Amino acid sequence: MSTLSSEQLSRYDRQIRLWGFEGQKRVLFIGVNQFMLEALKNLVLGGIGHLTIVDDQVLTDQDINDLYILNKDDIGIKKGLAISKKLVDFNTAVDISTGLSEKCVDEEFISTFQLVVLSNPSFEENIRINELCRKTETKFISSNLFGTYGYIFCDLFEHTYKINSKSSTSSDTSENKPKTDTFSESYTSLQKSTAHIFEKVSMRKTRRLVSPLYFILLGYMKLYDKNQLSQKDLLPNADDLNQIVFEIIKSSNIYSEFIDKQKIRTFLECLNLRLASFSSVLGGILAQEIIKVISGKDLPISNWLFFDSLESDALIYKIS
DSSP states (O other): OTTSOHHHHHHTHHHHHHHOGGGGOEEEEEOOOHHHHHHHHHHHHHTOOEEEEEOOOBOOHHHHHHOTTOOGGGTTSBHHHHHHHHHHTTOTTSEEEEOSOGGGOOHHHHTTOSEEEEOOSOHHHHHHHHHHHHHHTOEEEEEEEETTEEEEEEEOSEEEEEEEEEEOOSSOGGGOEEEEEEEEEEOOOHHHHTTOOOOOOOHHHHHHHOOHHHHHHHHHHHHHHHHTOOTTTOOOOHHHHHHHHHHHHHHTTOOGGGSOHHHHHHHHHTTTOOOHHHHHHHHHHHHHHHHHHHHTBSOOOOSEEEEETTTTEEEEEOOO
16 A cells, blocks of 8 residues: 555545545456446546546447437547546546557556456457467456446456455354455356357256357357457348357257247347346446456456346356
8 A cells, every 4th residue: 555645545535445545456348338437427426546548439329329428529539538527527536547459458458457348349359368468467347348248257366365254253243353365266268268169068967057148249249350340230141140049059069949049139139129128237236246356356357248138137157
């Protein structure tokens, strides 16, 4: 804490007591959409410390409808710059900056942060940023929301975290003393996780190992790269998505019956839905996990969370 001035210690007193000194680390956000804005808002209101936002997209009418803190005067401005300026008004004590162009996000730039949070529908771009994070030992979270379905992926390398509990020293529960236990959790890269070969087991056991959404979302992101899709303007062909999803299932050693084609059709039908309620739920979960990562308190998602708003599910699977 010696690196903070007395004024800064006073400013961040609440956050330091809640999250610990580690909660004042530098976090980089690449890509901002409706649900990512919810996460940013929660973190800024909580006084996260230092945020840098990078998003080169120029704001359109649709963005103004999705991002409630913006207005029509912001149309034509780069998204990262506009949102950074608006978020400052939520909490002037938080240091919020706009980084370089997304094209300039390289190893040197990433090395100045402790955590990178990426929201990009491109599978290749997720792999690229994750590999840069691994080279610089910068923790990495990828997350996105496609209509009614979303995910959070964490690659935190060898993550050490603490859990507070009560240690019973006598029969009198009023004398229980707080106890802090330290644990470690191993994470794997996105490249290795998405190349995982599953054990051939019964359908029932397979559903405990992985969600059908894993294959649908992965298939969509790969198709996004292959066909240069735009999430705003173009829906993928159903046959193309079916083909790539079942190719991934086969290469992963999973029964083809594991995926119902109706699930894929529902995904496509709901792809362009932008409901604030879905965004607030996944954005809230993401903000919570970011706090866990930078504070070192409690276990963050290890390593996938799949969000299905139609089923009211947010289930965690370790795929490594």
